[in-house]
Amino acid sequence: xxxxxxxxxxxxxxxLEATPNGERLRLCLxxxxxxxxxxxxxxxxxxxxxxxxxxxxxxxxxVLDTDTVWMCVSCYACTAVCPVQIPLTPGLMARxxxxxxxxxxxxAELQSALENSQRYGNPLGESPRKRADWATxxxxxxxxxxxxxxxxxxxxxxGDYPSYHPRVQSITxxxxxxxxxxxxxxxxxxxxxxxxxxxxxLAGERGLFEMLAEKNGAVFSKYEFNExxxxxxxxxxxxKNEYPGLEISYPIRHYTEFLADRLDQLKPLLxxxxxxxxxxxxxxxxxRANEIYDQPRAILQAIPGLELLEMSHNHKNSLCCGGGGGGxxxxxxxxxxxxxxxxxxxxxxxLATGAEILAVACPYESPRFEDAAKTVQGAGQLxxxxxxxxxxxxxxx
Amino acid sequence: MNIVIxxxxxxxxxxxxxxxxxxxxLDTAWLRLIINEFDDHAIEQGILLKERGGGQVTVxxxxxxxxxxVLFTAAAKGAxxxxxxxxxxxGVNNHALARAFTTVIKELxxxxxxxxxxxxxxxxxxxxxxxxxxxxxxxxxxLSGVSLAEGKTKVRKEYPGGLIxxxxxTLPAVLGIQAAEQxxxxxxxxxxxxVMKTSTIEERTVSGLDxxxxxxxxxxxxxxxxxxxxMITGSPDEVAAKLVGIFKELGVL
Amino acid sequence: MNQDIYVVIExxxxxxxxxxxxxxxxxxxxxxxxxxxVVAVLLGHNAQGLAGNPSAGSGKxxxxxxxxxxxxxxxxDFTSDAYQKALAGLVGKDQPRAVLFGSTSIGTDLASTLxxxxxxxxxxxxRSFSADGKFISQICGGKIMAEGDLxxxxxxxxMVPGGYKAEQGQSAQAPGITQVExxxxxxxxxxxxxxxxxxxxxxxxxxxPVLVSVGRGIQNQDNISLAEDLxxxxxxxxxxxxxxxxxxxxxxxxxxxxxxxxxxxxxxxxLGISGAxxxxxxxxxSNTIIAINTDPAAPIFNIAKYGAEIDLFDLVEVLTAQVKAxxxx
Numbered sequence: 001x002x003x004x005x006x007x008x009x010x011x012x013x014x015x016l017e018a019t020p021n022g023e024r025l026r027l028c029l030x031x032x033x034x035x036x037x038x039x040x041x042x043x044x045x046x047x048x049x050x051x052x053x054x055x056x057x058x059x060x061x062x063v064l065d066t067d068t069v070w071m072c073v074s075c076y077a078c079t080a081v082c083p084v085q086i087p088l089t090p091g092l093m094a095r096x097x098x099x100x101x102x103x104x105x106x107x108a109e110l111q112s113a114l115e116n117s118q119r120y121g122n123p124l125g126e127s128p129r130k131r132a133d134w135a136t137x138x139x140x141x142x143x144x145x146x147x148x149x150x151x152x153x154x155x156x157x158x159g160d161y162p163s164y165h166p167r168v169q170s171i172t173x174x175x176x177x178x179x180x181x182x183x184x185x186x187x188x189x190x191x192x193x194x195x196x197x198x199x200x201x202l203a204g205e206r207g208l209f210e211m212l213a214e215k216n217g218a219v220f221s222k223y224e225f226n227e228x229x230x231x232x233x234x235x236x237x238x239x240k241n242e243y244p245g246l247e248i249s250y251p252i253r254h255y256t257e258f259l260a261d262r263l264d265q266l267k268p269l270l271x272x273x274x275x276x277x278x279x280x281x282x283x284x285x286x287x288r289a290n291e292i293y294d295q296p297r298a299i300l301q302a303i304p305g306l307e308l309l310e311m312s313h314n315h316k317n318s319l320c321c322g323g324g325g326g327g328x329x330x331x332x333x334x335x336x337x338x339x340x341x342x343x344x345x346x347x348x349x350x351l352a353t354g355a356e357i358l359a360v361a362c363p364y365e366s367p368r369f370e371d372a373a374k375t376v377q378g379a380g381q382l383x384x385x386x387x388x389x390x391x392x393x394x395x396x397x
Numbered sequence: 398m399n400i401v402i403x404x405x406x407x408x409x410x411x412x413x414x415x416x417x418x419x420x421x422x423l424d425t426a427w428l429r430l431i432i433n434e435f436d437d438h439a440i441e442q443g444i445l446l447k448e449r450g451g452g453q454v455t456v457x458x459x460x461x462x463x464x465x466x467v468l469f470t471a472a473a474k475g476a477x478x479x480x481x482x483x484x485x486x487x488g489v490n491n492h493a494l495a496r497a498f499t500t501v502i503k504e505l506x507x508x509x510x511x512x513x514x515x516x517x518x519x520x521x522x523x524x525x526x527x528x529x530x531x532x533x534x535x536x537x538x539x540l541s542g543v544s545l546a547e548g549k550t551k552v553r554k555e556y557p558g559g560l561i562x563x564x565x566x567t568l569p570a571v572l573g574i575q576a577a578e579q580x581x582x583x584x585x586x587x588x589x590x591x592v593m594k595t596s597t598i599e600e601r602t603v604s605g606l607d608x609x610x611x612x613x614x615x616x617x618x619x620x621x622x623x624x625x626x627x628m629i630t631g632s633p634d635e636v637a638a639k640l641v642g643i644f645k646e647l648g649v650l
Numbered sequence: 651m652n653q654d655i656y657v658v659i660e661x662x663x664x665x666x667x668x669x670x671x672x673x674x675x676x677x678x679x680x681x682x683x684x685x686x687x688v689v690a691v692l693l694g695h696n697a698q699g700l701a702g703n704p705s706a707g708s709g710k711x712x713x714x715x716x717x718x719x720x721x722x723x724x725x726x727d728f729t730s731d732a733y734q735k736a737l738a739g740l741v742g743k744d745q746p747r748a749v750l751f752g753s754t755s756i757g758t759d760l761a762s763t764l765x766x767x768x769x770x771x772x773x774x775x776x777r778s779f780s781a782d783g784k785f786i787s788q789i790c791g792g793k794i795m796a797e798g799d800l801x802x803x804x805x806x807x808x809m810v811p812g813g814y815k816a817e818q819g820q821s822a823q824a825p826g827i828t829q830v831e832x833x834x835x836x837x838x839x840x841x842x843x844x845x846x847x848x849x850x851x852x853x854x855x856x857x858x859p860v861l862v863s864v865g866r867g868i869q870n871q872d873n874i875s876l877a878e879d880l881x882x883x884x885x886x887x888x889x890x891x892x893x894x895x896x897x898x899x900x901x902x903x904x905x906x907x908x909x910x911x912x913x914x915x916x917x918x919x920x921l922g923i924s925g926a927x928x929x930x931x932x933x934x935x936s937n938t939i940i941a942i943n944t945d946p947a948a949p950i951f952n953i954a955k956y957g958a959e960i961d962l963f964d965l966v967e968v969l970t971a972q973v974k975a976x977x978x979x
Contacts, residue, residue, distance in 0.1 A: 101585050102587075108580065125411060125931075129427065166926075166949060205585060207587030207589075207590060210586075335896055410793065414794055423790075515758070519774050519789065520789055520796055521765075521773065521774060522765055522808070523758060525762075526758065526762035527765065529762075530767050535730065535839035537730050537759060551843065553846070557755075560662070560846070560847065561845065562727070562844075562845050563843040563846060564840055565843055610769075610771050611772075612772070612805075613799065614797065615797050616796070616797040617796045626939075626941060626954040628951075629956055630958070633965050633968045636958050636960055637969040638972060640940065643956060645976070647916055647917060648816070649859070649860055649884060650977060
């Protein structure tokens, strides 16, 4: 076996170890579907199928010599389309990024997000003590488990951007209103909560992901609750699919699943009609990666007056906003190469439906789409709203 | 080339800083300590010098909470030896730290000592030049480049406005790093965890810290917190006139 | 007991640095309470002119009761070893009440080493002195102030700008100069090889004192010239937030933000910039942020010192005209 053969073997072994069904990497047909569906595939010197080809040809160092794998936004499109179900996103792409990080090849923006995650438990570099500041002044007071030390029915895993980013805090507060209106007994971890770590994992920092997961796992085990809910599809994905591999197992639902279950209770509260044409963007990690398509739509359709339209890419082939999986922290880098943002493409699609409101269900999306709407021609009037915010509007609060 | 790097942990400015009940020191209850950013650059510069010209890099720090992580991270980047100095560091000032490190450094007989040019909690000068005084070595600070030649080192010293002075410094010397020639590299968490299993941190003990040379404080207090901007109102002409007044006050006009 | 306050004058290539005047102002405050003199210490080679002639551009002299001048070829340009050795002799002999240094690339190369060498106490990051002769220092990124009695017998103090204005350390009259002899300066371990000028034409926004920064609100590339006129009038340059650079309206070197440069100019004038976290974090070290934005809820108003809820297109040309008029007078 050549020296590079050793690289190939160890690469396979590590993908195998870290990813369920990782061995399917050997089944690649070289059909190129993955490279074709990848939104930035046209800019990569080595899109996914070519990465595998190089790996097999003992030439993986060619892939590691370029930095184009940082164009990957971990949108899962390749994984969803692969005919032999290779876990491309969590296996191949994440593992290759890991190799680059180990070799010291890390775009500066990503580096600071990773360092911040390590030091402060969030990629934004905010003080962990301020993680629940968004809840200040809310009546009834939002229960922080470390303070009340009592059992709650639902643990709401709030997440990084929903806790700290001003635009996304509005969504967090909106969901608080909805949960209170429904009489849900919920609590949050506040300063004890760390980043779910999923985007960091997809960006190639497996060690950091495990560290964050372990921290969260230790905190979860201190408290009593029946289930976890979250607004963040990435946290949902992590806790549902990745934490169990680290012996951290809890039932978790995305808030749209949780609310869809309670539609009978919710509908009477939606007294104000929202006469608007609304199109819904399927977040990559809620839709494609976890196949939750119907519940968000059911909630939107429960809002009186709302007309739901579909964009040309919807459900499984929805277009990524460019934020998850590290994309949020590779924005500058990707812009340099692409001179276009995925979020701008999506805004153009939303406009084409004739919609007045773009409804979202993931914390990265509101800031990204609102920014894009400012630069896309004709999108000046398009509003971006999280489903929770639309519910609050319909509740008349 | 025997390179020694001194590292300090300093208050993290992300957290709110408050003064304790003594009235002359920071409250440590919520204080987060992180590596002094400039010392991080010194580590990077030291590793770069080793990668270019060979040699050994030793990182030395005071044994306070959080130091192990800092030292192991340095090892994961390429440092060869890690030393922590044990003593009672309550209320320590830079003069005392410099004296405490001097014994250890003399033992190591370095060609070059690198440290950050300053730290955010310096009140009695910076560690680098104090150390140079104790070791009787020359000191040059505010450096953004270091290259080694036989028996001496060429340094790039920064002045305001982007002006740089190139100087030759006879070794052994202490250098104060402002910026490494490339930003401090990222090291994966998995690599640091690996290093923790394979590296050891040596210990040295120093007794009786000598604080002479630092000031005694009468009072420590928070600078007045900033508030929402003072809003200027009026017609464009009126607003412009007020702004011109502000520009004059600031010495720009 | 000598109650004089010595100020180590900083100069670079024939120009006295502004910090020197700030220190002289501070020294005057201190000397008043102690009943001593303000003594400017000038080291150089054929550099008497710096004290005896108006310093370049300002038309003002060093405001000191006298100047002690040490001349030696090795002191022609600043190097730490030579300057430190020359000062050690002077301070050791004269034993003034305090010696002020700039908290700069020059001053910090000297003060601490002298503290150890001469066994004298020191205080750093001093911003000002109180009426009763206490030092007031600012540390921890400006968040914490520390105050105390000036240590003795001779306090070595490094000073930061902000507490005094340069004008307060300037005088209309030239001070008297006394030349001081020093023993030979030998075995110097630090020598100057040469200077490297900053690249001409390539703007480093991180080093500019005034930035006129544009955001989405500027709307198109043509409007940037409005900002450029204002920047020029204020002696600064134009910078921008991410969307402006992304549109290609400004070069990447002008980007202020998380993925661009962190800046700390004296004045950061933000035109039509909302102040999202990614931008805000790169400008919070600015001395003075002035925000112009029609949106009262723009987060930039929470970090700016001054703000105006006015359309930048109504303001900028008017402001440029007024600035030019103010300069002309």
